[in-house]
Amino acid sequence: MSEHTIKATSRNVEGKGASRRLRHAASIPAIVYGGKAEPMPIQLEHEKIWLASQHEWFYASILDLDIDGKVEKVLLRDMQRHPYKQLIMHLDFQRVDAKQAIRVAVPLHFLNEDKSPAGKAADVVVTHELNEVQISCLPKDLPEFIEVDLADLTLGQTIHLSELKLPKGVEVPELKLGKEHDVAVVVARAGRVEIEETPAGEGESADVPAAKVEKDAE
Structure with missing residues (x-):
């Protein structure tokens, strides 16, 4: 298991308005939950997280989440993306216990x-x-x-x-x-086997010109 460190900062202000201001400042609002500690709102730099999100390890590895210098072992559990912009809107991280599956x-x-x-x-x-x-x-x-x-x-x-x-x-x-x-x-x-077309005169007759069909129909 490789080690990957993600830096974050704790935040005290929550709510839609605060989250909107964070995104305008090129940051991502996020939450860390689970374990014996209380849920903690945090923020991360969008550019660094966007680059990390291009790799498989970001989604399926134990991450070292460095929050103001204190490291916690976490898993990414949810990511909300903007419907059409290349923006990450919110992240959920879950704390993991080394002794628990x-x-x-x-x-x-x-x-x-x-x-x-x-x-x-x-x-x-x-x-x-x-x-x-x-x-x-x-x-x-x-x-x-x-x-x-x-x-x-x-x-x-x-x-x-x-x-x-x-x-x-x-x-x-x-x-x-x-x-x-x-x-x-x-x-x-x-897979499918394509059937070769039979040349005109061998088996089925060739296509009849449209003018000929109209004349025969009269």
Whole structure:
């Protein structure tokens, strides 16, 4: 698990007006909650958070949230974006306990698809049914992503949740709910085969000119 530090500042003023002023000043209003401490309103620099938000680790890693010099371990739990502007409107962070398991959706990284028998075949379509998976683990065991090696993928093969190679200490809670929850992650299906057009005079006749059709209809 990599360490990523996010700097923040505590704030005393809350409400829509205060949040609006923060955004005008290129800052993001946010809240930190959970654990034994009270929820704490904070603010962060928009530019730095925007850059961080372009990376997977921002969404699926334990973050070191530095609030006025005091660091807390947190997870990003919610992000509100502007409907059409490149603006982050609000963030929710949850404190994590090193001894308590957490549930997090982590991205899947698909490897070696182009080297697999299915990936090399022109008439095979490889579909990624899932791009992330919900896992449970202690904070120290949280992976930034889970690799799915497709090197041996063949036509007609399906890779299910239960076949994922999980890091030590990591489990998929959904698998405990029954076999019907062991959903497909990757499927290799036969693609469409285009039918070649039959030349005129072989089989079906060629198109009849419109003028000819009108004359025959009279």
